[in-house]
Amino acid sequence: MPSSFALACHNRGRTFQCHGDVHHMTQSLNANIPKQSIALSIKINGTRYEREIAPTATLLDVIRDELGLTGTKKGCDMGGCGACTVLVAGRRIASCLALAASFGEADVTTIEGIGTADRLHPLQDAFIRHDALQCGYCTPGQILSAIALLAEGPLSIDDIREGMSGNLCRCGAHANIVAAIAEVGGL
Amino acid sequence: MKNRTIARYEGTLKVTGQARYEGEMMPEGLLHAALVESPIACGELQSLDTSRAATLPGFATLVTHEDTASLKPSAATALIREKAIHFHGQPVALVAATTLSEAREAAKATQASIAARTALTQMGQALDQAYEPAMVGRFPASTRRGDSAKALSEAGLVVWRRYTTAVNNHHPMEPHAVVCWWEGKKAVVHTCTQAIFGTRAMIAHAFEMPPADIRVLSRYLGGGFGCKGQLWWPWMFWAMLASRKTNRPVRLELTRAQMFTLVGRRQETAQDLALGFVDGRLTAIEHDVIAQTSTHAEFSDSTAVYTRFLYACPNVTTRHSLVRTNEPQPVPMRAPGTAPGTFALESAMDEAAELLGIDPLELRLNNFADQDQENSRPWSSNSLRECYRVGAERFGWAERRARSAAKVGRWKIGFGMATTLYPAIRQACRARVALRVDGSLLVQCGTQDMGSGTYTALGQIAADALGLSMDKITVELGDTGLPDGPFSGGSQVTASIFPAVEAATSKLRAALASIATADTTLPLGGKPPEDLEFADGMIRSRSGNASERLTGVLARAATDGLEAEGESPATDHQKLAASGMGYGAIFVEIGVDPELGEIRVRRVCGAFAAGHILNPLLAKSQYIGGLIGGIGMALHEQAVTDAATGSILGKSFADYLIPVHADMPAFDIAMIDEDDPHLPGGVKGIGMLGTAGIQAAIANAVYDAIGKRIRKLPIRIEDCL
Numbered sequence: 017m018p019s020s021f022a023l024a025c026h027n028r029g030r031t032f033q034c035h036g037d038v039h040h041m042t043q044s045l046n047a048n049i050p051k052q053s054i055a056l057s058i059k060i061n062g063t064r065y066e067r068e069i070a071p072t073a074t075l076l077d078v079i080r081d082e083l084g085l086t087g088t089k090k091g092c093d094m095g096g097c098g099a100c101t102v103l104v105a106g107r108r109i110a111s112c113l114a115l116a117a118s119f120g121e122a123d124v125t126t127i128e129g130i131g132t133a134d135r136l137h138p139l140q141d142a143f144i145r146h147d148a149l150q151c152g153y154c155t156p157g158q159i160l161s162a163i164a165l166l167a168e169g170p171l172s173i174d175d176i177r178e179g180m181s182g183n184l185c186r187c188g189a190h191a192n193i194v195a196a197i198a199e200v201g202g203l
Numbered sequence: 204m205k206n207r208t209i210a211r212y213e214g215t216l217k218v219t220g221q222a223r224y225e226g227e228m229m230p231e232g233l234l235h236a237a238l239v240e241s242p243i244a245c246g247e248l249q250s251l252d253t254s255r256a257a258t259l260p261g262f263a264t265l266v267t268h269e270d271t272a273s274l275k276p277s278a279a280t281a282l283i284r285e286k287a288i289h290f291h292g293q294p295v296a297l298v299a300a301t302t303l304s305e306a307r308e309a310a311k312a313t314q315a316s317i318a319a320r321t322a323l324t325q326m327g328q329a330l331d332q333a334y335e336p337a338m339v340g341r342f343p344a345s346t347r348r349g350d351s352a353k354a355l356s357e358a359g360l361v362v363w364r365r366y367t368t369a370v371n372n373h374h375p376m377e378p379h380a381v382v383c384w385w386e387g388k389k390a391v392v393h394t395c396t397q398a399i400f401g402t403r404a405m406i407a408h409a410f411e412m413p414p415a416d417i418r419v420l421s422r423y424l425g426g427g428f429g430c431k432g433q434l435w436w437p438w439m440f441w442a443m444l445a446s447r448k449t450n451r452p453v454r455l456e457l458t459r460a461q462m463f464t465l466v467g468r469r470q471e472t473a474q475d476l477a478l479g480f481v482d483g484r485l486t487a488i489e490h491d492v493i494a495q496t497s498t499h500a501e502f503s504d505s506t507a508v509y510t511r512f513l514y515a516c517p518n519v520t521t522r523h524s525l526v527r528t529n530e531p532q533p534v535p536m537r538a539p540g541t542a543p544g545t546f547a548l549e550s551a552m553d554e555a556a557e558l559l560g561i562d563p564l565e566l567r568l569n570n571f572a573d574q575d576q577e578n579s580r581p582w583s584s585n586s587l588r589e590c591y592r593v594g595a596e597r598f599g600w601a602e603r604r605a606r607s608a609a610k611v612g613r614w615k616i617g618f619g620m621a622t623t624l625y626p627a628i629r630q631a632c633r634a635r636v637a638l639r640v641d642g643s644l645l646v647q648c649g650t651q652d653m654g655s656g657t658y659t660a661l662g663q664i665a666a667d668a669l670g671l672s673m674d675k676i677t678v679e680l681g682d683t684g685l686p687d688g689p690f691s692g693g694s695q696v697t698a699s700i701f702p703a704v705e706a707a708t709s710k711l712r713a714a715l716a717s718i719a720t721a722d723t724t725l726p727l728g729g730k731p732p733e734d735l736e737f738a739d740g741m742i743r744s745r746s747g748n749a750s751e752r753l754t755g756v757l758a759r760a761a762t763d764g765l766e767a768e769g770e771s772p773a774t775d776h777q778k779l780a781a782s783g784m785g786y787g788a789i790f791v792e793i794g795v796d797p798e799l800g801e802i803r804v805r806r807v808c809g810a811f812a813a814g815h816i817l818n819p820l821l822a823k824s825q826y827i828g829g830l831i832g833g834i835g836m837a838l839h840e841q842a843v844t845d846a847a848t849g850s851i852l853g854k855s856f857a858d859y860l861i862p863v864h865a866d867m868p869a870f871d872i873a874m875i876d877e878d879d880p881h882l883p884g885g886v887k888g889i890g891m892l893g894t895a896g897i898q899a900a901i902a903n904a905v906y907d908a909i910g911k912r913i914r915k916l917p918i919r920i921e922d923c924l
Contacts, residue, residue: 070304077303086227087220089425091376092459096856099376127220140218144210147824151654152217153376153425159218181863184856186376186426187654188828190867 057120060085061129075114076100079126087127087156091184098183101157102126108164110182127156130163139163142196150187158183162197173198206876208820209673212658213423222423225393226380226456233382234263236442236455237306238294239313244529244849245322245498248286248295252314256298259312261305263451266297266444274409274440282499283437288317289499290529291849292464297441299453322529324849326471326495333493333524339503340540341776346511348577349518351479354487358479361487362555366476366547367915368898369841370495371469372859373536377425378459379466381439384452389416394439396421397431397651398690403683405436406443414683422681427653427691428832429535430466438465460854463842467534470494472506474547478555485516485570490547496525497532504533505540509624510548512577512782514570519577529849535692537832538894541625546916549621549899554912562603563903564595564620575782583781583881586812587622590788593873594620594810598790603907614794614803617908623896627783627814627879627887628774630695632703633686636665638711639764642740642754644671646704647679650688650696655890656821660697661704663817668708669753670737686768694785694888697817699771702883706769712737714767718760719751727751771883783879785813785887789830789896791868793904800920804834804866804901810873814887822889823872829893830870835862837898841917 053068060083067082076093079085079102088111091099095113102111103125131137139159142148149155158180165179176197185193216222239251253265271283282289295315300306323329336344355361381394390412396402399419407414424431442455457465472494479487490507507521536542556563571588574581595601603618610616637645646665652658662676679685689699716732719742723729726749727742736743743750757764774783790808795801807830816822839860843852853859879885898916905923906912913922 070302072304080227081229081303084229085220086223089377090456091378092856094459094855094857096459097376127218131219133215133219133221136215136218140215143218144214147211147214147820149211149214149217149654150656150824150828151376151424151426152213152222153224153654155217156220177864177867181865184376184861184863186374186428186832186861187824188831188862189824190831190862190864191827191870192824194864194867 054117056116058116058124059122060124061126069116071117073116074112075102075116075119076111078116079111085126085128089153089156091154098161099154099157101160101183103160103164106164106167108161127160138200139196142200146192146196148189148192148196150189154183154185158185158193166197166201170201170203173203176203206816206819209659209663209818211656211821212662212678224377224423224425225395225421226382226454228382228393230382230384230452232451234299234301234445234449234451234453235303235306236297236299236445236453237310238438238461239296239298239310239315241288241291241293241295241315241317243288243317243319244291244324246288246317246319248288249316249318251296256309256312259305259309261301262309263299263301264445264448265313266441266448267295270444270448275411277408278500279405279433279436280409280440283441289497290464290531294438297445297455299445299449322849324529324844324846326526326528329526329528330493333526335522335524336501336503339508339523340505342505342508344503344523345521347520351487351489351518351520354518355477355479355489358481358486360480360555360558361477362551362558363477364551364554364914366474366550368472368543368546369916370471371536371836371840372463372842373428373430373467374462374861375426375428375430378457378462379431379435380454380456381442382452382454383443383446385447385450390443392417392419392443394419394421395424395431396435397424397427397653397692399649399651399681399683400687401690402436409440417683419683420681421651424651424653428537429539429692432534434465434467434532434534459856463851463854464531468531468842469536470496470502470504470533472543474506474543476547476551478551480555480559483559483561483566483569485514487518488516490521492523494523494525495528495530495533498527498529500532501525502533504535504543506544509541509544512572512575513548513622513624515572515576530844537829538625538891541623541891541895542833542836542898545621545623545895546898546902549896550902550914553619553899553903553906564591564600567591567622578782580779581781583783584814584877584879585784585786586875586877587786589875590786590810590812593875594788594790594808597810597871597873598808600790611794613796613798615797615908617793617795617904617906619900619902619904619907620788620790621896621899621903623787623789623892625694625785625888625891625895627698627785627882628693628695629699630689631771631773632689632699633768633770634700634703634707635686635766635768636704636707636711637764637766638757640754640757640762642671642757643675643677644669645677645679647685648688648700648703649680649683649685650700651681651691653691655691655696655825656818657696659821660817661700664701664704665708668705669711670739670741672740694890698882698886698888701886702771703769705884706771707767710767710769711765714765715742715753715756719756725751781881783882783887785811785889785892787811787892787896789900791897791900791904793901793908795905795908795923797909800923802838802905802918802923804868806869806871807897808871808873809893810875811889811892812875812877813889813892814877814879814882815885816874816876817886819874822874825889826872826893827870829890830897831862832894833897834866836916837901838917
């Protein structure tokens with residue numbers, strides 16, 4: 017945890033507010049017993065949420081357990097499966113590897129924020145038509161990853177396959193997932 | 204029965220993140236649980252020191268084998284009632300705390316003292332202790348038809364080889380989870396299970412409660428593939444005990460690492476296979492399987508069972524034996540038995556074809572079994588030869604000679620093919636349908652949708668039976684409050700629900716027909732019921748232009764709507780007039796980079812014949828998904844036990860590789876529709892078919908490409924160098 021903590025701080029800047037100073041927090045991390053809570057103010061899908069969270073809480077656990085946005089899934093909790101993919105300022109990240117405390121000024125988008133049953137995002141619609149899901153557990157991560165990937169500008173079907181390879185699927189919906197993404201991306 | 208493409212019933216809920224999986228329930232006062240694991244593979248628990256854990260913030264309770272003494276002994280409670288340690292990572296306690304991180308901290312702070320014993324950590328350490336189980340699934344472990352030893356001694360050609368397959372783990376994307384609580388003496392259990400009624404029955408047994416006091420829910424299931432079954436029960440029981448001790452709801456969710464040890468795996472096999480031929484015809488088969496099981500439970504895949512009848516052969520001997528090790532317990536996994544079994548048989552057939560100088564496809568056609576020789580009865584239907592023909596044509600198998608060992612860029616190209624098969628059987632099932640006066644229909648069945656499309660199939664069968672559009676249908680499943688439905692396994696659900704829903708809807712049709720024809724002044728008055736058809740929300744006369752809207756009929760004499768239940772029995776194996784089996788032929792093109800050993804599956808053509816296909820869109824998805832699972836077994840997946848400690852090495856997706864998007868070949872799926880008068884609705888299961896056969900097809904293609912015969916799975920880079 018300390019290394020990912022440092023990484024997150026380095027990448028995102030120290031944007032969290034902390035009860036007590038950072039030095040104190042580091043001590044409690046070292047003791048491996050996070051006793052404090054910190055105040056998190058985080059914007060998800062355009063809504064600002066204020067919560068007291070453990071300083072070590074991952075963005076994924078805050079999204080699922082604190083905010084009840086369970087569309088974001090926990091498949092491995094170590095950045096290996098992509099089920100927890102969310103968008104931060106339009107870029108895809110594994111929220112299980114992100115320290116929630118460092119996302120106070122970020123603009124986070126989860127599956128609940130991209131479309132609803134009445135107004136589906138084009139990728140959501142394409143996933144249904146192409147039957148790009150079976151059990152559905154990897155699906156939110158696949159769709160968010162695909163949204164970011166299309167913004168990255170893939171040039172070919174192989175680019176899509178390569179760019180989506182961090183999102184595992186065990187039912188085996190890969191072919192239909194890539195077909196759905198390619199259709200929306202005009203490839 | 205209609206064959207039509209309907210989008211996945213629950214698709215919108217899943218793509219919008221609104222489908223709520225059972226581990227995502229958040230009742231007030233929820234406690235989180237974590238497991239304390241044994242750091243050694245064999246021994247006996249002496250004591251647990253919880254003094255430090257109990258002082259940690261958030262700590263609520265600890266559950267151990269002592270608490271479990273209150274549960275009734277059974278196979279499902281053995282592991283948690285006793286102090287014996289059978290494998291590395293076996294939980295010795297469950298800790299519940301206010302938050303998940305607090306639960307994990309408390310679990311880490313709990314010290315277990317274990318008296319260690321020498322562990323057997325690999326099958327190879329104890330091959331001399333192999334023993335024969337009584338049964339392999341529902342089949343006898345050993346069979347002998349004719350005299351294979353004599354026939355082998357007289358054969359013109361004998362292929363006798365050992366094939367091995369590795370341990371695979373199921374790894375559904377959703378880890379096992381339970382959220383449970385008690386309401387007085389009643390239990391509510393939200394859990395991912397492939398068998399809600401089996402789970403309820405085992406809770407009832409263990410806790411000595413009436414089943415009616417237990418509600419098990421599994422409405423969305425993030426995959427299963429065989430592992431969301433009995434091995435989960437002990438840990439789920441502990442969560443229920445923690446809830447009872449604290450009088451608070453408890454959630455236990457396995458970590459990905461625990462998915463390697465606690466919920467089953469495909470057992471490793473070593474298979475000795477001998478094929479004897481005279482003039483290109485099989486005269487003898489011997490198939491001996493040795494496989495691993497744990498020291499605390501017994502399981503054997505039906506690995507050699509399919510060898511008993513796939514080909515025509517008068518002399519067949521098969522044997523299964525098991526070796527107990529201090530490793531995790533195996534359970535069925537995607538295409539259990541057929542996946543490892545066809546790897547051996549279909550690889551050996553390819554080797555035989557090579558030695559006989561005959562095309563592998565032709566060798567299979569020459570040895571086609573036109574009846575089930577093992578059970579001395581006909582096939583209910585068997586379109587395997589059509590699978591071979593259609594698959595070969597679509598794939599371009601005839602180009603094999605010209606293209607074999609050709610190079611495309613850095614890739615040496617190889618073609619391979621193999622056969623797949625899986626039995627078509629059914630479980631008992633009940634279903635309820637309720638037609639409301641507005642013409643909408645509720646369909647209820649207590650089965651689960653593992654992701655295979657059961658919501659859609661239930662809705663579609665009922666909609667078609669009453670001539671309703673899918674937007675009029677509501678499907679409810681995954682709740683023991685509903686009529687008893689089948690467990691999700693063995694490719695049986697669609698075949699099981701079809702006759703039950705058909706029985707229920709036929710009662711509704713009869714009731715509607717009787718209302719529609721009662722009043723002779725109305726258009727359908729006096730028409731015989733058999734003249735009526737249900738379509739487009741109407742009841743129509745086949746013989747004339749008369750029709751009436753379903754809603755009109757309901758409004759006239761059934762303003763409270765109409766309800767009916769239907770049920771259907773399980774397959775009676777003792778009384779079968781014909782053997783039901785689904786078949787497929789798998790053709791693959793691979794590329795091997797001879798410098799790097801890299802293997803790529805370039806394209807796969809699967810031609811399948813599995814009775815009547817309800818929904819080609821979802822069926823195709825299932826076939827492709829199965830093939831991808833098979834590619835994983837063929838080229839990627841292998842769980843390795845550390846011989847010294849008995850721990851599984853690399854318990855993560857970083858080390859246990861599964862196929863990803865970049866590994867995908869092009870897929871071409873041919874579905875050969877069959878009329879099967881022996882099976883209700885002509886429905887056979889399809890889920891397992893894709894996951895067998897392809898392993899041998901890939902191995903055979905590797906041989907075709909680089910001339911190396913690889914008789915082990917997975918086939919890795921180092922095998923091709």
